[in-house]
Amino acid sequence: MKTRNVAMYGMLIALAFILSYIESIIPIPVPIPGIKIGLANLVVITALFTMGPKQAFVLSMLRIVLVGFTFGNLSTMMFSFAGGMLSWLLMVAAKRWKRFSMTGVSILGGIGHNIGQILVAMWVINNSVLLYYLPFLIISGLVTGAVIGIVGALITANIKKLDFMKN
Amino acid sequence: MIKKSDLILAGVILIIALAAIVFINVTKKEGAVVVVTIGGDVYKTLPLDEDTTLTIGDKQGDYNVLEIRGGEAKMTEANCPDKICVAHRSIHYDHESIICLPHGVSVEIRDGEKSDVDMIAN
Numbered sequence: 001m002k003t004r005n006v007a008m009y010g011m012l013i014a015l016a017f018i019l020s021y022i023e024s025i026i027p028i029p030v031p032i033p034g035i036k037i038g039l040a041n042l043v044v045i046t047a048l049f050t051m052g053p054k055q056a057f058v059l060s061m062l063r064i065v066l067v068g069f070t071f072g073n074l075s076t077m078m079f080s081f082a083g084g085m086l087s088w089l090l091m092v093a094a095k096r097w098k099r100f101s102m103t104g105v106s107i108l109g110g111i112g113h114n115i116g117q118i119l120v121a122m123w124v125i126n127n128s129v130l131l132y133y134l135p136f137l138i139i140s141g142l143v144t145g146a147v148i149g150i151v152g153a154l155i156t157a158n159i160k161k162l163d164f165m166k167n
Numbered sequence: 168m169i170k171k172s173d174l175i176l177a178g179v180i181l182i183i184a185l186a187a188i189v190f191i192n193v194t195k196k197e198g199a200v201v202v203v204t205i206g207g208d209v210y211k212t213l214p215l216d217e218d219t220t221l222t223i224g225d226k227q228g229d230y231n232v233l234e235i236r237g238g239e240a241k242m243t244e245a246n247c248p249d250k251i252c253v254a255h256r257s258i259h260y261d262h263e264s265i266i267c268l269p270h271g272v273s274v275e276i277r278d279g280e281k282s283d284v285d286m287i288a289n
Contacts (some may be wrong), residue, residue: 031254033266075269104173111180121266125273128206129264135187142180153168 006053009059016043016063017070024071030140032133034117036083038110038144040067044084045091045106045152050159053092060084075124079117086116102156103149110145111138191262198261198276201240203233206271215240215259215276227268240274242267 019039028035040063048056064084068077090112094105114137122130203210203223213219215238224230231252232244239257242265252267252274264275 012218028201028251028254030250031256033251033268079268099170099172100176101170104176107173107177107180121268124206124268125204125266125271127204127264127273127275129262129273129275130266132191132262132264134196135191137182138180138184142177142184149173150168166183 005051005055008047009055012043012047012059013062013066016040016059017066019043019160020063020067021071030136032136032138032140033130034079034083034114034121034133035140036113036117036144038087038141038148040114041087041106041109041113041145042148042152043157044088045102045109045148046155046159048088048091048095048105049102049152049156053088053095056091060088079120083113083116084121086119087112101149102153103146106149106152107142107145110143110148111141114138114141188215195260195262196278198263199260199279200277201233201235202275202277204273204275214243223272224270231270231272233274240265240276242274245270 010094019042026037043063046058047059061081061084064077064080068074068080072080085153087109091105091109094100100108115134118130118134118137122128126151128139199215201213203213203216203221210223211221213221213235215235218236219234220243221233222230223233230244230246231242232247234241234243239259242252242255243251243256245253245267247267247269249269252272253266255265258274258276261276261278264273266273
């Protein structure tokens with residue numbers, strides 16, 4: 001592994017960890033199961049655009065394990081894994097398609113995260129009634145994803161200016 | 168930073184989601200019974216027009232307290248970590264639900280006809 005990547009991993013995981021903590025202390029304004037702000041996705045999307053899909057996946061999964069053991073439990077980790085994987089998949093696909101900027105990619109990531117969580121939730125409670133929450137989860141993912149995409153684009157632009165990224 | 172295709176994507180998604188919300192709201196009708204399930208199994212079916220309080224689970228372990236009052240159901244108490252179920256507003260329309268994910272509990276409103284069949288089946 002390149003020294004550059006080691007440094008990036010360390011920095012981004014620390015950042016993701018802090019963002020997850022901040023998210024855990026912000027009360028959820030609407031009581032809908034599966035809803036998340038997805039602050040940590042800022043780090044995953046930054047990794048996706050500065051390092052690559054594989055690195056973004058590793059970061060996302062490492063973050064979930066670390067945060068799960070620190071602030072959550074196995075059941076919250078299961079939701080995060082489903083959300084994280086679907087979000088990553090949609091973002092990689094959207095990035096490859098080259099139609100969208102980081103904002104569009106992040107919107108799909110935010111929606112993917114919420115849908116992934118609700119799918120696991122439907123499986124856990126074994127009841128399809130949760131589908132009625134889906135439109136709200138999609139809108140929430142759209143809004144948070146857009147904001148995170150715009151901020152992520154600013155961060156990515158600055159990271160790419162760093163000397164050690166220019167080789 | 169934002170491309171036209173991003174806006175189209177956001178617009179299309181927003182329209183679909185809003186249409187779904189409008190559809191759900193237009194077609195909603197008053198419910199008649201409250202069906203409580205744990206992990207998908209029916210735990211209890213209660214009429215919506217009778218004021219009661221039900222403790223789901225037991226107070227020693229995981230529990231949720233459901234209150235039916237004035238034709239509305241609400242989770243008034245629970246010892247789950249996220250308390251999303253307690254924060255949820257009261258429900259009374261067909262297909263509305265309160266979910267407690269940590270406990271695998273769902274409280275769902277249904278119209279009478281369907282639930283009569285359920286009650287016989289159980």
